[in-house]
Amino acid sequence: MATEVREGTLVLPDELVDTEVLGEEGLEDMINLIHLFAIGNAAYSGLVKEAHNQVVVISGESGAGKTESTKLIMQYLAAVNKGSNSIITEQILEANPLLESFGNAKTIRNDNSSRFGKYVELYFRRGAIVGAKTSEYLLEKSRIVSQAADERNYHVFYELLKGLTEEEMKKYGLKSASQYFYLNQGGSCDIASKNDEEDFRKLRGAMEILSFTTKEQESIYRILACVLHVGNIYFSRTQNAHQHEGVEVSSVAEMKWVAYLLELSEDSLKEAFTMKVTVRLSRPLHSQSNM
Ligand SMILES: Nc1ncnc2c1ncn2[C@@H]1O[C@H](COP(=O)(O)OP(=O)(O)O)[C@@H](O)[C@H]1O
Numbered sequence: 001m002a003t004e005v006r007e008g009t010l011v012l013p014d015e016l017v018d019t020e021v022l023g024e025e026g027l028e029d030m031i032n033l034i035h036l037f038a039i040g041n042a043a044y045s046g047l048v049k050e051a052h053n054q055v056v057v058i059s060g061e062s063g064a065g066k067t068e069s070t071k072l073i074m075q076y077l078a079a080v081n082k083g084s085n086s087i088i089t090e091q092i093l094e095a096n097p098l099l100e101s102f103g104n105a106k107t108i109r110n111d112n113s114s115r116f117g118k119y120v121e122l123y124f125r126r127g128a129i130v131g132a133k134t135s136e137y138l139l140e141k142s143r144i145v146s147q148a149a150d151e152r153n154y155h156v157f158y159e160l161l162k163g164l165t166e167e168e169m170k171k172y173g174l175k176s177a178s179q180y181f182y183l184n185q186g187g188s189c190d191i192a193s194k195n196d197e198e199d200f201r202k203l204r205g206a207m208e209i210l211s212f213t214t215k216e217q218e219s220i221y222r223i224l225a226c227v228l229h230v231g232n233i234y235f236s237r238t239q240n241a242h243q244h245e246g247v248e249v250s251s252v253a254e255m256k257w258v259a260y261l262l263e264l265s266e267d268s269l270k271e272a273f274t275m276k277v278t279v280r281l282s283r284p285l286h287s288q289s290n291m
């Protein structure tokens with residue numbers, strides 16, 4: 001039997017009123033959030049009863065609650081779906097912390113602002129979730145190298161530096177966040193409402209659930225560490241005998257770390273940082289004849 005929470009607005013299936021799904025205080029929370037579950041409910045019924053594909057469009061200005069609403073609707077669909085394969089639903093839900101670590105950052109408007117667009121498709125067969133696909137687009141890449149005052153780079157960097165073990169920090173040559181130019185431009189590396197160390201544990205957990213191998217996780221940490229090392233490389237101006245200006249790398253230690261972590265030769269890396277190559281295509285050049 002289904003339970004009526006608010007007369008005439010929504011009939012909740014028993015699975016949702018079950019305290020195993022909601023917890024003791026969950027029903028009260030649900031009543032506060034009823035509109036989101038109602039939307040999830042309408043989409044799920046449309047899908048199952050009418051066999052029509054459904055789409056939920058979540059829009060609003062930054063900080064309006066799109067990201068949180070999306071997660072709640074996904075949690076709703078995961079809780080009511082008739083599937084017996086809990087690994088798939090767990091993997092679908094765990095994709096969120098992963099995407100947020102790499103794609104969300106503190107801005108002046110929202111401590112957890114999504115800096116990318118996202119289109120999530122959930123696939124159902126006979127009322128059961130059988131898979132999902134997330135397409136991301138338009139990641140704000142410029143944030144990796146520069147941040148405005150009171151803003152931060154992507155969460156993942158701060159989480160990494162708070163959450164890695166001492167041994168891992170040594171392995172990647174890392175220091176605390178305030179020592180990196182790519183992380184300290186905004187002024188503060190900490191967010192009062194967020195525990196980066198705890199979120200790194202969640203990120204590791206998400207990678208495990210999503211079947212990232214140890215090797216894959218290590219390469220991710222390596223690449224992240226390299227981004228931070230690259231940001232701390234500084235250059236000085238040089239002038240050769242023909243008065244041609246050039247640059248040279250002044251921070252050798254950071255260069256060595258990047259070369260070591262990416263398994264590149266130091267010389268070729270240095271060349272890539274200090275030389276530019278101009279390729280000219282040889283095309284016929286047309287100009288007016290002289291007398
Ligand atoms: N349903 C909700 N319950 C509790 N807090 C919420 C809810 N929706 C939004 N918030 C608060 O507002 C902040 C911004 O919401 P978010 O979903 O990140 O906004 P958007 O994605 O639209 O920019 C969240 O970090 C959270 O503090």
Ligand SMILES: [Mg+2]
Pocket residue numbers: 066067068112113114
């Ligand atoms: Mg968002």
